Amino acid sequence: MSPRDKELMERYIYQVIRHLPKEQREEVGLELAELIGDMLEEEEAKGGATEEESAGTMEKVLTKLGSPAEFAKKYQDTSRYLIGPEYYDTWRWFLKIVMSCTAAVVVFASIVEGMQLASWHKENWSYDGIYTLEVGNAWLFPRLLGVIGSVISACLGIFAVVTLVFAVLERRKVKLDILEEKQWSISDLGDNFTGKKKGWTPGNLAPIPHKKAMLKRSECVAEIVFSILLGSLLLLTPEIFAIRYSENGVLTVVPMLNIEQWHLFTPWILLGLLFAIIDSCLCLAIGHYGKTVLVSKVVNGLLSLLCMIAFFKMQSPWNPDMFSYLKKILGDIPEAGGFLTNWNGETLTNVVLAIAVAISLVEIAVAAYKYLRYGVERQ
């Protein structure tokens, strides 16, 4: 072999083995040298033995062998994927759970953080019986965007960590017992066709939920989003709920809520928000009406009601000055007279409570009806 050919061959071999794990490199290098040597001899035997003709044979041989990267690929019997079929399902399941938990935690942390910020935001307001707006409410939107940003980056981070962990598991071929395949038999199709339940069998297959019993996922998600939005507004910027009145170029904003003592009310809002989100998440996970959904709605309704009673009855959440202010601006209008006498903190509270109770009852009634009429239950 001419020095030039040798050089070419060694370059080729180097390109192949550099992709391989250290232990394999030397041996594979020797193998390749053997192989290329043999192929070279064959080529030289085919063609003439002249110097000019043998000059191109090494190139011919190496071209025949093909791209070193491709060659190296064939030596690598380790998975050419990050997460293989064995782990894929587990990975997805795990990812879903962890990411939703992360998102929920981040949102909650942001809300709590925002509440703390909101308390020193109050210096922007001047108070002389009613709050006069000095700074715009543009504070809320950057805050919301910030929360969304935090959620996204947290979720991306979690995605990376979980995927990394599973990629390592894949390489180590660690046996995952969590969702391990058990013996499938007839009893998996549900209704205890055979008495014994050993792992998954056809007997275990839940009956298909009735079409009309299905819970629309979009509705559950919308519920969650609405709860979070409303909750955020109530917790972070209760001032938003206000009567705005413009007179002589001066904008007066009369908050409807008792801003000064808002910290007394925020725990109840937080709790109510928590219950609502848990209920919606549960409905999202289950996907169809049934006993669990019904129980959840009842429990959520009761707990929310308790929170609301605490919220409204312990102390009036309404801005005490709102009503006197209303009297002031509406006092001139005769028709308003009756309206004003009847409306005060008590009546407003009761109205709101009544509406909330009504909504809860309707939800529970719907859940009960769907369960009883089309009721099916996963085992």
Next chain:
Amino acid sequence: MGEEKDLRDSLLMELRRGTLVLSVLSQMGTPKYGYALVQSLEEKGVEIDPNTLYPLLRRLEKQGLLQSQWETGGSKPRKYYQRTAYGDEIFVELKGQWQQLAAGMEQLWKEEEL
């Protein structure tokens, strides 16, 4: 057009891949080195690329079906592979399965022609 060719190539490759291990095992009753195996298979009408065969030999060795030995006697060092006892067992089993499959295939085709 390119997709058709890709499909054809991939189906063909799948078919060949299935027979590869058996073809190789069948030749390894006696010690052989890589390139000689390539040539002998070619002579018998079984085409195989060296860059497929060499990694395959390694894999089979790792799985315990083949054993290897470096012969440093000759002009250059050579790695010889040969079937292990386990490899013999597997080979016989695979061969039997192949014959069953082939018979089954024959049946299927016969019926088609009818």
